[in-house]
Amino acid sequence: MAEKHPFIPFHLQTFSEDKMIERSQKMYDLAKSRRSVRDFSDKPFPREILENIVRTAGTAPSGANKQPWTFVIVSDPDLKHKIRTAAESEEKEFYKHKISDEWRQDLAPLGTTWEKAFLEIAPYLIVVFQQKFRLDEHNNKRKNYYVTKSVGIAVGMLIIAIHNAGLATVTHTPISMNFLRDFLGRPKSEKAFVIMPVGYPKEDVSVPDIKRKVLSEIMVWS
Numbered sequence: 001m002a003e004k005h006p007f008i009p010f011h012l013q014t015f016s017e018d019k020m021i022e023r024s025q026k027m028y029d030l031a032k033s034r035r036s037v038r039d040f041s042d043k044p045f046p047r048e049i050l051e052n053i054v055r056t057a058g059t060a061p062s063g064a065n066k067q068p069w070t071f072v073i074v075s076d077p078d079l080k081h082k083i084r085t086a087a088e089s090e091e092k093e094f095y096k097h098k099i100s101d102e103w104r105q106d107l108a109p110l111g112t113t114w115e116k117a118f119l120e121i122a123p124y125l126i127v128v129f130q131q132k133f134r135l136d137e138h139n140n141k142r143k144n145y146y147v148t149k150s151v152g153i154a155v156g157m158l159i160i161a162i163h164n165a166g167l168a169t170v171t172h173t174p175i176s177m178n179f180l181r182d183f184l185g186r187p188k189s190e191k192a193f194v195i196m197p198v199g200y201p202k203e204d205v206s207v208p209d210i211k212r213k214v215l216s217e218i219m220v221w222s
């Protein structure tokens with residue numbers, strides 16, 4: 001039987017109600033100014049920022065606190081080129097043959113195509129892997145729980161941390177990402193979840209004029 005973890009005091013930082021309202025508004029202001037960016041500058045930025053961003057994502061809650069994620073940082077131009085080529089070949093197949101009419105119409109406002117230049121231009125790619133299971137020190141398979149939900153939450157935190165640092169990203173998910181495990185030398189227990197280019201937007205970048213649902217469309221008091 002596993003020992004119960006010792007419990008320690010937790011002191012949540014609290015604020016006056018006015019301050020709470022102000023802070024929640026500020027958080028919303030930050031979140032609403034984020035946009036997915038697909039055109040990047042190749043301008044580098046300090047690695048320490050990436051480390052802090054990933055540390056932030058690593059604070060996400062996870063099933064049984066298994067923290068079932070690996071964030072692989074790619075900066076090598078040859079490796080980025082290889083990833084771009086493989087991703088674009090998946091995407092060509094998707095946009096030319098696999099996409100349904102409805103899906104094509106739904107993507108039209110975003111102007112996405114099979115071309116993924118950002119995979120080479122952005123100075124860094126973060127490839128997020130979900131650890132479907134874990135091998136313990138005796139090579140026995142150990143379970144992780146709610147892996148997809150846990151990694152999804154961590155990626156949400158990654159996204160806001162990237163934006164907060166003054167950098168841009170987009171979640172890129174080629175239909176099949178199995179090539180990434182090989183390319184990045186990850187074990188069989190891991191499955192690629194998303195590729196995220198991280199960098200400054202290209203100068204004078206534009207983004208699609210999409211609208212977010214208003215509160216009354218997404219919130220129900222019951």
Ligand code: IYR
Pocket residue numbers: 091107110112113114172173174175
């Ligand atoms: N994975 C493809 C297609 C794509 C799908 C959805 I749903 C999007 O919101 C955006 C793109 C691509 O990355 O282009």
